[in-house]
Amino acid sequence: MLRLPVLLLLAVLMPTASQPNTIPADGPAYTSDGQLRYPEHYREWVYLTSGVNMSYNPKAQADGHTMFDNVFVNPSAWRAFQQVGTWPDGTVMVLENRGGESGKSINKHGQTQSVEVMGMEIHVKDARLKGGWGFFEFDNQVSARLTPRPASCYTCHEEHAAVDTTFVQFYPTLVGLAQKKGTLSPAYLKEIATPAAK
């Protein structure tokens, strides 16, 4: 049961060039060439939400397949958000896609999630990254390069996200907290004040 405190102690005592002691033990870790390492234990992190078949493009066409997106955040960032309503340096948010499956076992309606992971994108808050946040798209379970700016993920999150470039408006346990803490972004406050403009 002492695993977490021991890891934290190690992180404090043994800072390295790529992991200064301001980054928590469950924060982002990088390879020597700057790729983000796959966060092996993200399924034990804190779950934020799942959406189904989401798209931010009004012209997107349904292709007949169902896709779930599950979002997880590292526990140290979750705890900080509970205190202050926004994300600390070292936040790691994992978006995991799984296919929707119909008629599995005794399920007769709706969809359940596939064993196979169909995609993974990670959003990291790290002051050493340009703009303070970076996206990394994983196609393996080892590491991924930073998605370079400019890219639509950065501009869309910066223009529409409810808290600090993250889509807290879709996280049911956090949006009320952000409102209470006064951390909702000016863009999101404008959006909810003028619902007709949606």
Added chain:
Amino acid sequence: MLRLPVLLLLAVLMPTASQPNTIPADGPAYTSDGQLRYPEHYREWVYLTSGVNMSYNPKAQADGHTMFDNVFVNPSAWRAFQQVGTWPDGTVMVLENRGGESGKSINKHGQTQSVEVMGMEIHVKDARLKGGWGFFEFDNQVSARLTPRPASCYTCHEEHAAVDTTFVQFYPTLVGLAQKKGTLSPAYLKEIATPAAK
């Protein structure tokens, strides 16, 4: 950071009649009249999966509403499952229902999850309960009475669940592990051997 070990220590040092020291600190807790206490921190537990619009009844009619069901398990039970492929005494599984919402913020397709929780059912493994497992349906955030046997939740789980009366066949990160550990139930092994019988 010492919260968890301190709680564990307290659980070991101060067993009570309703919580003997074989039950982990994140295990089931009861009121003096035997109701299960609402597990306040379940959203920080380990996420197992979400389904959408699931029903085990082939005659169920879609009512035009979307419903998500999110499943969480207490971390000590998760860790035990990783080791042995089945659940220890003191397992607490939370099924949380949230409504599906269309067109929220910049989302143009599919559904996101409602802030409001629409329902909650908890499945507890506790040797002191008849049959070793009990269901508790919550309509508040305080406590809930045991659903008495016989009830369809018990018979359906006992007849169809992949591992120890739980629907591990729907938990993408656990079903392969159960197969490897040899803990799949005879009923489920029969079901997957004869897919036409589904």
